[in-house]
Amino acid sequence: MKINNKQVFIQRYRKLGQEFKEVKIKHALRINTLKISEDYLISRLAKINVKLRKISYLRNGYWIDKSRFSVGAITEFLLGYYYMQEPASQVAVQVLDPKENETILDACAAPGGKTTQIAQYMNNTGRIIAIEKTKPRIKSLCSNIERMGVTNVEAFLGDAMNCYKFGLEFDKILVDAPCSGNFVMDERWFEKRNPDTLKLITDEQKKILKACLKVLKKDGILVYSTCSSEPEENELNIQWLLDNFDVKLEQIDLGVGSPGLTEVFGKELNPEIAKCIRFWPWKMGTQSFFVAKVRKC
Amino acid sequence: MLKDFVEHFTEEFPEGVVWKKDNKYFLVKEIPKLKPFYAGIYLGALEQKFHPSSWLLEWVSKRTKQKVYVDGKGEWMFICGKDIYRSSWTRKRRVVSKDGTVLVMNIHDECLGYGVFQDRKRIAVRNVFDIGDFLRRERPFSRTKKVTSEKKVRFRKKDFRN
Structure with missing residues (x-):
């Protein structure tokens, strides 16, 4: 059964023009410039034999090239000087491009990597509304907000589908949707997942997207991201968005990743979807990731 | 407890409005109307002892x-x-x-x-x-x-x- 599932997914990737390869990713972090300068932290970590290397396409992202111990438990980490954050997941906030004094909604916020990244880009100004559905995860979100020295976040326990209850309109919205995940971050992913169960997840993703679009200002930006490789959770959701709402896609110009798929299992999609980006693990050395930048018309 | 903790180290007190939610203290500009789980600057929580936030520790360390x-x-x-x-x-x-x-x-x-x-x-x-x-x-x-x-x-x- 386990092998079957894996083979099914590998066949699906082949139909999408990709040859599956096992990938072991390197650890990476984001330096928190709210608390420390990049140069100082790099030199300080070098003194304890932790070597960082800049990730070319990220603003504050670094590969951990060398470390003899876990950097997720040392003083510098506890003081919030950096956040252990996978490179692909740092891309979503870079695409959102938060600016000082904006009002931003982070619809599915825990554990707070992207929330604290948004606050960093906003230099702790403006207002971030962060929503998380489950109590254990919102505790984790709050811990990270505190550790990273973020002061412009209001975190709410609740469902992103109820975001209209705030009575606010947002300049920008990040929907880092709950998704099926990927095989890079979860060794047992193939055992847990089945293509037939994707529909339940995609239904929830669509509901969140619909609710968030309602509270986005006209001309505002919504960034949709998942860490799934599956087109049902990515390109097909964006196609649904283009078909049902007055929105358009913006080109993502980061110079990395592959374009969004415009043909999925024999179905032609809107060619605009090529403006989205995908991270295939075997091409990028990261986890799977998908990012779309949507503008409300 | 928050006040007691700060008074151990300094006569000053952080500027702003202290908002208490359950056993947690936050420093805010005004009391939040939307009932968040977390808002503004987290100051600490009262467990068996007072657990100051890293922000409060840093703040008092500059004044004591x-x-x-x-x-x-x-x-x-x-x-x-x-x-x-x-x-x-x-x-x-x-x-x-x-x-x-x-x-x-x-x-x-x-x-x-x-x-x-x-x-x-x-x-x-x-x-x-x-x-x-x-x-x-x-x-x-x-x-x-x-x-x-x-x-x-x-x-x-x-x-x-x-």
Whole structure:
């Protein structure tokens, strides 16, 4: 059964023009410039034999090239000087491009990597509304907000589908949707997942997207991201968005990743979807990731 | 408890409105109307003892002389929830309040937590709260946490008898 599932997914990737390869990713972090300068932290970590290397396409992202111990438990980490954050997941906030004094909604916020990244880009100004559905995860979100020295976040326990209850309109919205995940971050992913169960997840993703679009200002930006490789959770959701709402896609110009798929299992999609980006693990050395930048018309 | 903690170190108090939600204290511009789970600057929580936030620790550390400085080994032990031995001090200079409450600083002048100073003992500062709490609170049901807290309780009882 386990092998079957894996083979099914590998066949699906082949139909999408990709040859599956096992990938072991390197650890990476984001330096928190709210608390420390990049140069100082790099030199300080070098003194304890932790070597960082800049990730070319990220603003504050670094590969951990060398470390003899876990950097997720040392003083510098506890003081919030950096956040252990996978490179692909740092891309979503870079695409959102938060600016000082904006009002931003982070619809599915825990554990707070992207929330604290948004606050960093906003230099702790403006207002971030962060929503998380489950109590254990919102505790984790709050811990990270505190550790990273973020002061412009209001975190709410609740469902992103109820975001209209705030009575606010947002300049920008990040929907880092709950998704099926990927095989890079979860060794047992193939055992847990089945293509037939994707529909339940995609239904929830669509509901969140619909609710968030309602509270986005006209001309505002919504960034949709998942860490799934599956087109049902990515390109097909964006196609649904283009078909049902007055929105358009913006080109993502980061110079990395592959374009969004415009043909999925024999179905032609809107060619605009090529403006989205995908991270295939075997091409990028990261986890799977998908990012779309949507503008409300 | 928040006020008591700050008064241990300084007569000043952070500017803003203190908003209390359950056992947690936040510093906000105005009391939030939307009932968030978290807002503004987190100041700390009242557990069995007051657990200050890292922001509050940093804030008081800039306004007090009640500090002890520890070397790298002492720093590591302290953030793991252990007490500080006399051998880990890096500077002789120390100022201690009447009840012995001190901030524990590393060689970079960063506050790692606070404890109670104990003169003429092998253990110099008994750990009350340290920033390693971030990791321990992420694993609330782990065995490590239970053992650590039991140990701390034993230390307290033993110290009391002495």
